[in-house]
Amino acid sequence: MPGRFLEISVNAPDILESLSFYESLGFLQVPTNDVWPYPYAVVTDGRIFLGLHQQSIASPTLTFVQANLASHVTKLHALGIVPDREHLNSDSFNELSFHDPNGQHVRLLEARTFSPPDIDATFSSSCGYFVEYGMPVRESGAARTFWEHLGFIAMEEISHPFSRISLTSDYLNLGLHRSRAIRHPMLVFEDVDMRERLAHLKERGITLSDEMPDSLDEHSNAIVLAPEGTRLLLMQAEMD
Numbered sequence: 001m002p003g004r005f006l007e008i009s010v011n012a013p014d015i016l017e018s019l020s021f022y023e024s025l026g027f028l029q030v031p032t033n034d035v036w037p038y039p040y041a042v043v044t045d046g047r048i049f050l051g052l053h054q055q056s057i058a059s060p061t062l063t064f065v066q067a068n069l070a071s072h073v074t075k076l077h078a079l080g081i082v083p084d085r086e087h088l089n090s091d092s093f094n095e096l097s098f099h100d101p102n103g104q105h106v107r108l109l110e111a112r113t114f115s116p117p118d119i120d121a122t123f124s125s126s127c128g129y130f131v132e133y134g135m136p137v138r139e140s141g142a143a144r145t146f147w148e149h150l151g152f153i154a155m156e157e158i159s160h161p162f163s164r165i166s167l168t169s170d171y172l173n174l175g176l177h178r179s180r181a182i183r184h185p186m187l188v189f190e191d192v193d194m195r196e197r198l199a200h201l202k203e204r205g206i207t208l209s210d211e212m213p214d215s216l217d218e219h220s221n222a223i224v225l226a227p228e229g230t231r232l233l234l235m236q237a238e239m240d
Contacts, residue, residue, distance in 0.1 A: 002150050003066030003108055005171035007042060007051035008133060008187070011059035012228040015039045018052050018128075021227050024204075027124035032114040035093060037150070042114045045125035048172075048187065051113070055140070060185055060230060061097070062133070062172070069094045079149050101142040104127035104135055104185070126201060127224070127234055127237040128191030132166060132173035134233065135185050140165055140176045147174060161221075161235065162213035178215065186212075187230065190237035195220045198234060 027043040039054035094110035152167035164177035208222035220236035
């Protein structure tokens with residue numbers, strides 16, 4: 001693993017607008033450490049953490065914490081991973097970044113920037129249950145191998161409700177879906193009553209989009225676009 005998963009980091013030009021949006025969906029704001037020299041906030045639904053950075057960063061970025069980061073660089077090199085940015089010295093907050101074969105940006109930090117809150121296991125947002133971080137790929141083989149080398153475990157490819165390969169880990173699941181039309185990663189949520197959830201969101205004036213995999217029924221599935229551009233796929237789950 002590249003370390004312990006910390007957050008999905010996104011560039012939020014208007015951090016207050018983004019924060020208000022996620023709180024309107026039921027996400028909770030998490031107290032943060034005074035690490036970054038710019039406005040920074042974190043929201044969570046209890047399963048996924050989103051870092052809102054009012055700073056020009058690659059967005060979205062998968063951010064992990066790796067202790068003794070400087071000594072970890074040789075392990076990355078052994079995997080054929082060459083960081084595109086390294087900031088490693090004893091006088092500053094250490095970090096480095098690299099990307100996967102499809103351009104997904106990954107960042108490693110030497111320490112946490114917030115402490116996870118104690119949230120009741122039954123808590124959920126208006127979006128439903130967070131399933132995975134979905135990444136569009138042209139060809140899944142190279143991406144699958146890359147993430148397996150980093151400790152993720154790939155499942156068999158599934159075709160329903162849309163074709164994708166899921167990779168699991170202790171703290172974050174990834175989904176690789178082959179697509180030429182969809183270019184943006186998605187935060188994937190699901191619920192057996194998603195049609196009702198979408199109706200409530202629409203009543204509240206939240207815009208729903210059908211820019212999602214073609215096999216998904218637009219009456220029971222939708223994309224919600226956050227102010228900073230993050231895409232949330234709200235998906236109908238099958239009943240057991």
